[in-house]
Amino acid sequence: MQSKGHIWCHTEIVNGVSQSTLYRAGFLTNPKSKRAANRALQNPVEPDASNLKKFCFIVDTLRSTHLQTPSTVETTWSVCIGSQAEYDFRGLCDSLVVDGRLLPPELPNRDYLLILLDIISDINVLFCAIGPLTACCMSIREASKQTSHQSQAGLETIIPPLPTSLIESTGADYSRYLPLAADHEFHRVRAKLMCALEVWQTSFSARDARLSNDGWVDASSLLPLFHFARLLLVAGPGVYTLPSLAGYTPEENDELLTRPQQCRVPHTLGLRFPQSTLHVVMELLESVESDSARRSDIAHGIQRPCQPMWYPLVLFYGALVAWSHMCDESMGKQESLRPSHFLLTTRKLLQMFGFELAKLEDDWNCARSMSAVISNLIQ
Secondary structure, three states: OOOOHHHHHHHHHHHHHHHHHHHHOOOOOOOOOOOOOOOOOOOOOOHHHHHHHHHHHHHHHHHHHHHOOOOOOOOOOOOEEOOOOOEEHHHHHHHHHHHOOOOOOOOOHHHHHHHHHHHHHHHHHHHHHOHHHOHHHHHHHHHHHHHHHHHHOOOOOOOOOOOHHHHOOOHHHOOOOOOOOHHHHHHHHHHHHHHHHHHHHHHHHOOOHHHHOOOOOOHHHHHHHHHHHHHHHHHOHHHHHHHHHOOOOOOOOOOOOOOOOOOOOHHHHOOOOOHHHHHHHHHHHHHHHHHHHHHHHHOOOOOOOOOOOOHHHHHHHHHHHHHHHHHHHHOOOOHHHOOOOOOOOHHHHHHHHHHHHHOOOOOOOHHHHHHHHHHHHHO
């Protein structure tokens, strides 16, 4: 979760060596299991190796989402999960996403975390593979070129937002007999992942809390990650352009992404998000504040525990979406869409995100760069 480019360049090199080592050790060569998801595995993986694989998967998912690059973990990767290692991780994930089946109620919190991160990994791969081919992202690229030419000429232009029909093409019209269309395929897969998130939430709410409390992962810390996954799906692939528009560069690889030379407000590229994203952002912030308050009560009089490693990422994207709405309001584009009971201004909301990010600076170095970017946006 470092934000320094040279550190991430070195990380990519080390990651390649680690991948080779893991393959040679047999950690990543487990073929996709044909066993039923709810049947015990005959040869469970050693606990130490299984925990190492789980940790590598967690870090790789957060790293790839942070860098906006596809995950390096094989899609056939799997481990034994469950309190007695009685379930196949890949089998449960496939049954959740493909068939929409509920998860076993006796799963511990750490396994709910792994399954949720697997959905986020699928979302990230969707955004990296098909997202750039959608009408939304293609329009943003064209608008970026146009604004670059306008800025060189000393002019300023504002690109009108995309028509709703282009942003929200119907995935329900998908037919296997029609030629592949990027927008239809994107929204079809996104609908599948959204359903998987809803099933995950239903399973998580109906779980047996006595069995799920494993002492490793707090249930309250999973809710911000769940809202982050919702935010990505509701906002769409255009949300991946917000870090660069805000002036944040997590890595130095100009061949992968074209990043602007200076900070730009999203509406100059025609990038606007639906009002529903603002409600998801508020729920994300409330879940983080609730978990932080609970941790403060528990840690009263003892050493403060480290915050979850996914908090900087989820808070940063929530803040950037709030910033996008703040820019729209400054242009008077969304005043008629704001509900009458909405008391907090988006600027105040952005300040609250900056406050939560600042509290993570002692735990995660990337939070310092993210907090500095948010402070600059507020000013």
